[in-house]
Amino acid sequence: MNDQETPSTSPSRRDFLYGTGAAAAATAVTGLAVAETPAAEVQPAGATPASGPGALKVTLNVNGREVQANLEPRVTLLDALRNYLDVTGCKRVCDRATCGACTVTLDGKVVYACTVLAIEAQGKQIRTAESLFNEGKPDAVPAAFVRADAQQCGFCTPGFVVAMKTVLQDNPQATPAQIEKGLQGNICRCGTYEQMRDAIYALCNQKRT
Amino acid sequence: MKNFTYYRPTTAEQAVALLEARFGNTEMLAGGTDLLSLQKDYIAQPARVVSLNGIAGLNTITIGQRSVTIGAGVTLAAIAGHVQLSRLFPALASAAGEIGGPQIRNMGTLGGNLCQRNRCWYFRDEHSPCLLRGGNRCSAIEGENKYHAIFTANHRCVIASPSTLATGLIALGASAEILGPQNRRRTVELAKFYRAPAAANEREHTLAANELITSVTIPVRGLTNAAYEVRQKQSSDWPIVQCAVAFSAGRNGEKATGVRIVLSHVAPTPMIAEAAGRAVENRAITAVAATAAGRAAAEGAKPLSQNGYKVRLVEVAVKRALMIAAGLPRYWEA
Numbered sequence: 054m055n056d057q058e059t060p061s062t063s064p065s066r067r068d069f070l071y072g073t074g075a076a077a078a079a080t081a082v083t084g085l086a087v088a089e090t091p092a093a094e095v096q097p098a099g100a101t102p103a104s105g106p107g108a109l110k111v112t113l114n115v116n117g118r119e120v121q122a123n124l125e126p127r128v129t130l131l132d133a134l135r136n137y138l139d140v141t142g143c144k145r146v147c148d149r150a151t152c153g154a155c156t157v158t159l160d161g162k163v164v165y166a167c168t169v170l171a172i173e174a175q176g177k178q179i180r181t182a183e184s185l186f187n188e189g190k191p192d193a194v195p196a197a198f199v200r201a202d203a204q205q206c207g208f209c210t211p212g213f214v215v216a217m218k219t220v221l222q223d224n225p226q227a228t229p230a231q232i233e234k235g236l237q238g239n240i241c242r243c244g245t246y247e248q249m250r251d252a253i254y255a256l257c258n259q260k261r262t
Numbered sequence: 263m264k265n266f267t268y269y270r271p272t273t274a275e276q277a278v279a280l281l282e283a284r285f286g287n288t289e290m291l292a293g294g295t296d297l298l299s300l301q302k303d304y305i306a307q308p309a310r311v312v313s314l315n316g317i318a319g320l321n322t323i324t325i326g327q328r329s330v331t332i333g334a335g336v337t338l339a340a341i342a343g344h345v346q347l348s349r350l351f352p353a354l355a356s357a358a359g360e361i362g363g364p365q366i367r368n369m370g371t372l373g374g375n376l377c378q379r380n381r382c383w384y385f386r387d388e389h390s391p392c393l394l395r396g397g398n399r400c401s402a403i404e405g406e407n408k409y410h411a412i413f414t415a416n417h418r419c420v421i422a423s424p425s426t427l428a429t430g431l432i433a434l435g436a437s438a439e440i441l442g443p444q445n446r447r448r449t450v451e452l453a454k455f456y457r458a459p460a461a462a463n464e465r466e467h468t469l470a471a472n473e474l475i476t477s478v479t480i481p482v483r484g485l486t487n488a489a490y491e492v493r494q495k496q497s498s499d500w501p502i503v504q505c506a507v508a509f510s511a512g513r514n515g516e517k518a519t520g521v522r523i524v525l526s527h528v529a530p531t532p533m534i535a536e537a538a539g540r541a542v543e544n545r546a547i548t549a550v551a552a553t554a555a556g557r558a559a560a561e562g563a564k565p566l567s568q569n570g571y572k573v574r575l576v577e578v579a580v581k582r583a584l585m586i587a588a589g590l591p592r593y594w595e596a
Contacts, residue, residue: 101271101280106309126268126311129298149299150366151498162339162368168298169369170291172268173315216364237497238363 104172111171115140116184124171131155133171134181142182142211153239156212157181163219163238182211185218193256194218201252205243213239213249221256229253263301266308270316274441274476280312281443281472285463290314290474292335293369295362296378304388305379305395314373320476321371323347328482331439334373334475341427342367351480353430353487353506353587361426363497373475376428376438376455377467380421380530381500382410393419396462408568409502412576413529415564418460422527426504428452429526430489432534433508436480442473452478458530466531485520486512488587492575503527503572505535505559505579507587512547514589519544523559523583528576535559538580547588549581556580 105126112121113130115138122137131148134140134157143166146154150168157166158180185192191199194214204210213236220227220235227235232253241249254261271277282288289308291297292315300306314320320335325346332341341347342359361367361375384390384401391397402410402420411420432453440448450468457468469475487508491501504526512518521539526532538559542551556577563573582594 101269101276104268104270106265106267125265127263127265127301148302150295150362150369153363153365156365159368163365164369165295165365168294170268170294170298170313173291173294173313219364235364238365240498 109172112175113138113171113179114177115179116181117178122171126170126172128171129167130157130169130171130174130179131166133174134166134179140181140183143215144208144211146208151240152209153212153216153236154209156215156239158215158219161219161222163216163235165238180215182215185214192218194221194252197252197255198249201248201255203245203248203252204241205245209239209241209243213241217253217256227257229257229259232257263298264304264307264309266311268311268313270313272316272318274317274320274474275445277312277314277317278441278443278472278474280310281474283470283472285465285471288312288471292371292374293337293366295366295370296374300379300386303386305386314474320373325350326482329479330482331477331479332372333477334371334376336372337368338362338370338372338375338427339364339367341372350482351430351434351487353433353489353508354427354480357426357430357489357491357504357506360491360493360497360501366498372427372478375425376431376452376475376478377465377469378424380466381424382421385421393460394421394462394464403566406568407566408571409527410566410569411529412563412565412569412572413533414566415562417458417530419458419530420566421459421466421530423456423466423530423532424500424527425532426489426491426501426526428456428532429504429524430487430506430508431478431480432532433489433506433522433524434480434485434487435483435508435522436478438475439477439479440469440473441476442470449479453534456531483510485510486518486587488583490579490583490586492579501527503575503579505576505583507580507583509542509547509587512588515546517544518542518547518588523555523580525559525576525579528563528572535580537561542584547584547590549585549590549593552581552584552588552590553577555584 108123108125111124144154146152148167150165155166159177220232288310291311291313320333322333324331338358348355385392390401437449437451485508489506492503493501506524509518509521521543523535523538538555541555541558545551559580560573560576
């Protein structure tokens with residue numbers, strides 16, 4: 054997806070030519086000027102309201118704070134967070150619901166923010182990696198990552214810590230194997246999995262054998 | 263991604279009223295795990311997106327004496343984690359737990375899994391000729407086809423059916439409840455739900471563009487059932503071959519009857535392997551019988567240039583699915 058795309062609220066050249074042609078034809082037949090009709094669809098009474106395609110006000114609850122942005126319906130939660138709300142912990146890597154760098158929680162469940170529309174995340178509690186730092190102090194999970202040196206380039210780390218924290222929140226007694234299962238949806242291309250395993254065992258107060 | 267007008271109806275009837283008679287201009291959005299990627303790649307370019315996520319009542323699981331009904335909006339994680347579903351229908355619940363990773367399972371829905379588009383890389387590349395995007399030829403037949411169909415006779419498009427839930431549901435005799443325009447409701451057996459598409463405006467299923475699956479009903483018949491996937495990776499991918507089996511009795515040396523063996527990822531649609539079912543019908547399920555069923559399942563395969571290896575994997579998947587269902591030792595697990 055290209056961030057630089059022209060918003061489709063402005064008519065394309067093709068639409069413009071179609072429009073003027075139709076208006077000219079109507080004028081020729083009736084002899085009257087045709088008022089410009091809005092691009093939005095005509096809605097019968099009682100029908101489901103339409104949103105967009107232009108930008109509309111979207112309210113999101115991010116790490117406990119209500120924030121607003123004017124977003125087109127196509128804007129993903131990831132792009133809303135990073136490009137409109139300056140919440141840059143979640144990373145855009147594959148942008149295809151595969152790598153997990155964009156992992157955030159919605160109402161306590163991990164999701165790929167790249168594949169949720171921002172407009173659909175309204176009314177839900179969104180938590181990003183930023184929520185794992187309080188007053189500059191890292192939560193136990195990112196702290197374990199630091200101690201185990203469980204990163205190389207670090208781009209996947211925010212997604213991994215969110216996924217790992219979620220497993221431990223759901224089950225504080227989770228075993229290392231259960232935590233690893235919770236990381237199935239995240240990929241580290243540097244291959245720091247062994248150090249992440251060290252971090253996991255430390256979090257479970259277990260010695261790696 | 264092309265921009266679109268977004269609708270969020272609150273009832274299934276309102277959602278159907280927003281759909282159109284032809285595919286393409288309007289798409290339904292549930293978990294979004296397939297649709298958004300297709301939109302980003304400009305394979306789907308809907309001008310209107312109808313979200314199903316505001317509809318209450320699409321995400322309930324009802325366990326009855328004779329049947330179980332699962333709403334189309336129930337997430338894969340909810341299916342995988344449901345204790346009774348796991349006990350009654352391991353072929354379904356275990357497959358749900360194998361899909362993607364936790365994020366995909368939290369997002370993806372039953373209806374979306376059943377109606378997802380195929381994974382052919384030529385279909386998903388806007389620059390490659392593809393019959394399903396209005397092209398005049400299939401690029402996979404002469405191209406890179408290691409993950410494509412091996413049962414290719416009479417197919418001009420050689421996609422592999424992508425759903426891993428359909429397989430178990432077909433084995434269990436499940437049906438989809440479908441809502442169409444003017445409140446028309448119909449029920450279709452999932453065994454008859456799929457079709458092999460070969461042109462633009464044809465999908466992998468027989469749902470009309472203005473119809474919506476509202477739920478899936480599985481009869482409770484006490485069938486022994488299981489599914490097995492041959493995978494390249496432990497997670498985050500589709501299987502290479504998947505098999506689901508269901509039959510009456512067949513455990514502890516009893517003879518199995520009413521055997522239904524279903525394969526996925528080997529043909530453009532999920533496929534009932536009738537010869538394989540006959541091979542073990544009225545027989546005790548043993549490793550030897552399961553091996554014979556696997557051989558029978560692979561008969562008739564016509565693999566492409568790069569996927570002959572999948573023929574052998576069909577034999578393996580059928581054998582292991584039968585052995586899991588029958589409670590035999592899983593010799594392949596260390």
